[in-house]
Amino acid sequence: MIRKLLSIFSTLESRTYYIFAILILLTILSTQLISYYFTQRSLVEVTNTQKGYTMERLAYQIDAYMHTMEAIAGAVSSDDQVQSFFSAPGESLPVPRDDISDFLSSFLRAREDITTIALFGFNGKTITSSPSEKISPYVDVEDQQWYQEAKENPDSTYISSAHVQNLFFGEYPWVVSMSMVFHDQHSGEPLGVLLVDMNFNRIRELCQPIIQEPPEYIFILDESGDYVFHPQQQLVFSGITSEPIDRLMELNDLDDPLEIEGNSYITRTTDSAGWRIVCVTELYADIDQWRFVQVSYASIGLVAFIVVGMVASLLSRSITRPVKELCTVMQSVDKGNFDITADIDSTDEIQQLADEFNIMVRKIRDLIDQIHHEQESKRKSELKALQAQINPHFLYNTLDSIIWMSEMERNEEVVLMTSALARLFRISISKGKEIITVGDELQHVESYLTIQKMRYREHFSYSIEVDESLKHYPSLKNILQPLVENSIYHGLKTAEYKGIIRITGELQGDMLLLHVTDNGVGMDPEKFNHILSEDFTGTNVAHSGVGLRNVHERLRLYFGQDYGLTCSCTPEEGTIVSVKLPAKRSFQEEE
Amino acid sequence: MKRGYWFYISVISAALLYIILLTLGGQTPQTEQLKDKRIIVVLKSVEHPMDFWDVVKTGMQEAGRESGVQLEFTGPPHEQMVELQIEMFYQAVEENPDLIVLAAGDYDLLKQPVEYAHEQGIPVLTMDSAVDSDIPVSFVATDNLEAGVKAGEKMAEIIEARGLGRDAGIMIMSHSKGTATAIEREKGVRKGLEGYNIIGTWYCDIEYEIAYNLTVELLESEPIDAIVGLNEVSALGVADAVYDLGLGGEIPVVGFDNAARQMASLEAGVLEATVVQRPYNMGYMSIKQAERYLLGKSVEPEVNTGSILITRENMFQPEYQEVLFPFEKLEQ
Numbered sequence: 001m002i003r004k005l006l007s008i009f010s011t012l013e014s015r016t017y018y019i020f021a022i023l024i025l026l027t028i029l030s031t032q033l034i035s036y037y038f039t040q041r042s043l044v045e046v047t048n049t050q051k052g053y054t055m056e057r058l059a060y061q062i063d064a065y066m067h068t069m070e071a072i073a074g075a076v077s078s079d080d081q082v083q084s085f086f087s088a089p090g091e092s093l094p095v096p097r098d099d100i101s102d103f104l105s106s107f108l109r110a111r112e113d114i115t116t117i118a119l120f121g122f123n124g125k126t127i128t129s130s131p132s133e134k135i136s137p138y139v140d141v142e143d144q145q146w147y148q149e150a151k152e153n154p155d156s157t158y159i160s161s162a163h164v165q166n167l168f169f170g171e172y173p174w175v176v177s178m179s180m181v182f183h184d185q186h187s188g189e190p191l192g193v194l195l196v197d198m199n200f201n202r203i204r205e206l207c208q209p210i211i212q213e214p215p216e217y218i219f220i221l222d223e224s225g226d227y228v229f230h231p232q233q234q235l236v237f238s239g240i241t242s243e244p245i246d247r248l249m250e251l252n253d254l255d256d257p258l259e260i261e262g263n264s265y266i267t268r269t270t271d272s273a274g275w276r277i278v279c280v281t282e283l284y285a286d287i288d289q290w291r292f293v294q295v296s297y298a299s300i301g302l303v304a305f306i307v308v309g310m311v312a313s314l315l316s317r318s319i320t321r322p323v324k325e326l327c328t329v330m331q332s333v334d335k336g337n338f339d340i341t342a343d344i345d346s347t348d349e350i351q352q353l354a355d356e357f358n359i360m361v362r363k364i365r366d367l368i369d370q371i372h373h374e375q376e377s378k379r380k381s382e383l384k385a386l387q388a389q390i391n392p393h394f395l396y397n398t399l400d401s402i403i404w405m406s407e408m409e410r411n412e413e414v415v416l417m418t419s420a421l422a423r424l425f426r427i428s429i430s431k432g433k434e435i436i437t438v439g440d441e442l443q444h445v446e447s448y449l450t451i452q453k454m455r456y457r458e459h460f461s462y463s464i465e466v467d468e469s470l471k472h473y474p475s476l477k478n479i480l481q482p483l484v485e486n487s488i489y490h491g492l493k494t495a496e497y498k499g500i501i502r503i504t505g506e507l508q509g510d511m512l513l514l515h516v517t518d519n520g521v522g523m524d525p526e527k528f529n530h531i532l533s534e535d536f537t538g539t540n541v542a543h544s545g546v547g548l549r550n551v552h553e554r555l556r557l558y559f560g561q562d563y564g565l566t567c568s569c570t571p572e573e574g575t576i577v578s579v580k581l582p583a584k585r586s587f588q589e590e591e
Numbered sequence: 592m593k594r595g596y597w598f599y600i601s602v603i604s605a606a607l608l609y610i611i612l613l614t615l616g617g618q619t620p621q622t623e624q625l626k627d628k629r630i631i632v633v634l635k636s637v638e639h640p641m642d643f644w645d646v647v648k649t650g651m652q653e654a655g656r657e658s659g660v661q662l663e664f665t666g667p668p669h670e671q672m673v674e675l676q677i678e679m680f681y682q683a684v685e686e687n688p689d690l691i692v693l694a695a696g697d698y699d700l701l702k703q704p705v706e707y708a709h710e711q712g713i714p715v716l717t718m719d720s721a722v723d724s725d726i727p728v729s730f731v732a733t734d735n736l737e738a739g740v741k742a743g744e745k746m747a748e749i750i751e752a753r754g755l756g757r758d759a760g761i762m763i764m765s766h767s768k769g770t771a772t773a774i775e776r777e778k779g780v781r782k783g784l785e786g787y788n789i790i791g792t793w794y795c796d797i798e799y800e801i802a803y804n805l806t807v808e809l810l811e812s813e814p815i816d817a818i819v820g821l822n823e824v825s826a827l828g829v830a831d832a833v834y835d836l837g838l839g840g841e842i843p844v845v846g847f848d849n850a851a852r853q854m855a856s857l858e859a860g861v862l863e864a865t866v867v868q869r870p871y872n873m874g875y876m877s878i879k880q881a882e883r884y885l886l887g888k889s890v891e892p893e894v895n896t897g898s899i900l901i902t903r904e905n906m907f908q909p910e911y912q913e914v915l916f917p918f919e920k921l922e923q
Binding site: 017021025028029136138161163164166169170172174200201204226227231232233234235237238240295297298299301302305306308309 | 598600601602604605606607608609611650653851852854855858859860869871872875876897907909910911912913914915916918919
């Protein structure tokens with residue numbers, strides 16, 4: 001499996017491609033990620049800066065609003081009627097209660113966002129903007145947080161979280177309570193607690209405009225980290241959703257936004273109430289645009305991959321094509337064709353390789369030619385070595401016979417024998433040619449037979465019956481003489497009867513056969529084949545077989561393995577030794 | 592190696608690149624997938640009684656605001672108009688939304704419409720009140736049995752605290768005979784009051800006057816020492832009758848739900864306790880469950896949104912204030 005996987009990296013083309021492709025992939029990925037990161041960063045920063053400004057404005061608006069409320073509270077508490085009403089001792093009512101009540105409710109009429117203004121004197125007097133009988137009998141004002149907070153810190157203004165005001169029975173408005181201790185303007189004596197309830201919706205309305213998109217919302221925490229308001233208040237209180245309050249409480253107004261789980265938190269604190277306004281924005285809100293960027297990067301990647309694929313393919317092909325061509329050339333050299341040169345048009349490196357290859361092939365060819373040449377001359381020298389020489393005994397005996405005939409003054413016979421000897425040598429020499437015509441070869445053997453016939457007058461007779469048409473065929477010289485010699489010395493000399501030697505010729509297909517037939521003692525074909533076989537080691541020239549073997553070898557060396565000598569032996573016809581020659585009209589003798 | 596293989600590999604690599612970029616460069620928020628989904632909410636009532644269904648709707652809208660899913664609301668003006676609700680449900684099916692959220696007006700009668708929606712390939716999620724079917728993908732509601740047990744146990748506690756004894760006569764004022772909520776609550780109340788003397792259950796058919804008059808009558812004719820009212824109108828009718836007869840504080844009343852007048856009654860000491868649901872959470876979570884279903888995520892077959900026992904002591908605690916006194920809607 002792994003091997004199979006690795007095999008896709010096996011070619012130059014694929015390797016080039018993969019390397020380039022991986023490089024491109026990494027490049028695009030890193031550029032994309034870097035640009036994504038920075039764009040995202042800057043986008044987030046821009047929105048955060050904008051958010052920061054909006055939040056600051058919101059905090060400012062809330063502060064301004066609270067200041068207005070404080071101003072109203074100040075106007076109420078410093079009012080002469082109010083002052084005299086509460087500073088009057090005991091149960092006395094210097095000002096009618098309704099007058100003050102009217103005064104208070106005039107503020108409510110002017111400002112819809114104030115739900116209640118109420119004054120709770122430490123002397124037990126109470127005046128509210130609503131008719132006082134509506135005050136819930138079930139509520140003890142002194143238990144209320146806004147009352148206690150104001151009383152404990154008489155010099156500061158308390159602003160509550162958003163809560164349900166249950167001061168008036170049966171009414172449960174959501175308010176933010178502002179409470180403070182009001183003082184006698186002359187003596188500075190604390191007179192009671194002033195309560196201004198602001199409709200909480202007013203504050204929610206203030207927050208509203210900065211909420212733009214669904215994944216964005218605002219919630220408010222008070223100084224101790226409790227919720228003043230959260231749009232999902234119920235989910236928060238029942239634990240279905242939660243906000244990272246601990247970390248938000250550590251966050252300062254000017255800090256970088258807190259980023260948790262894909263949300264960005266910005267806070268601004270109001271001076272007046274100490275509220276922490278938190279704006280939550282989803283970090284990846286602009287996903288549509290990012291999708292577009294990603295698609296375009298992927299498209300760029302696709303184009304780049306395809307271009308790289310093409311380039312890699314072309315590049316590697318420009319390398320592999322000449323290499324493949326060179327390879328083909330090399331393969332034909334493998335098969336023995338050395339006459340080829342690699343003609344390759346390519347880069348310098350491959351060109352150099354091809355050139356070197358060509359030089360190498362040329363050198364090999366030269367070497368092969370040289371070896372060929374050497375073999376040829378070796379073969380020739382071998383042939384020479386094998387060429388049967390005229391037996392010196394034969395020459396001596398012949399010359400002896402001539403001398404003897406001369407003494408006997410048998411001149412005619414002397415002439416005959418001498419001329420036969422001369423002809424024998426002439427053909428034997430043949431200007432050093434190896435190839436002579438069949439006719440010449442027959443003359444050669446006839447000369448030999450003439451001489452031998454004169455010497456062994458009664459021992460044998462001979463006949464040469466070769467058709468004239470065969471005499472033009474080329475033949476190796478000195479092939480028949482050793483056969484005839486063999487017949488005489490080993491077949492006939494010892495025979496009790498008169499021997500007959502017949503030389504005949506025939507065409508058999510593309511083969512020319514010359515037969516030497518004798519009726520001598522015969523030769524065992526097995527022995528004959530043994531003589532011709534490779535493992536015959538007899539070297540004695542006198543040995544009967546050497547002459548035959550040399551002829552056989554010469555024929556094979558010269559014409560090939562299909563040619564040579566064969567032998568058949570029958571009691572009726574005697575021994576037939578046949579010479580197989582190629583039946584070619586002409587045979588160019590090699591130099 | 593086949594020629595042209597790099598073309599395929601290029602395409603594959605580009606796709607791979609795209610996927611990597613998609614996963615690395617910012618998650619696809621689910622809100623994207625939900626933006627083109629449409630949910631029709633068929634409520635029990637859109638006009639009366641306002642408080643509860645308004646808050647449910649607010650919770651739903653909040654969930655929709657978060658995810659961007661499109662919400663459409665419909666429903667009869669009154670809870671009793673079951674036939675109209677069925678008609679409206681069929682209408683909703685015709686509009687071929689991605690999902691229908693249903694607060695069933697009747698446990699049995701809405702069964703067939705729900706099956707019809709299922710045949711049309713529209714998933715249905717029930718909330719607040721179930722239907723007699725396994726088809727709905729989820730049921731988001733208050734566990735009314737559990738709520739009933741809370742009310743019953745509180746009543747038992749009051750009876751013990753006042754030394755009324757085990758044979759003190761307890762009356763149950765139920766709002767409806769066939770509604771699942773009423774049946775479950777009654778079961779729960781009876782369970783919480785096991786061993787106590789429950790003299791009977793009476794039905795007011797979600798009519799305040801009936802509850803009031805019935806209570807006045809029964810208080811004269813029956814030996815009643817304590818009353819449990821199973822929903823807003825029955826609890827109010829009972830409490831007002833008790834108050835008007837001058838028996839406030841003498842005959843303890845435990846109720847359900849949180850109408851403003853019930854709160855006043857609680858403050859005044861007539862209503863001893865009330866078990867409130869979390870309609871906001873119910874609305875919110877039903878839409879969240881619907882979204883989960885639309886996104887192919889696992890959905891629990893039943894979601895209990897919980898209930899709270901409210902008494903005079905805890906009614907103004909910050910964590911309960913918004914449950915009892917929902918924010919007014921702001922004008923956009």
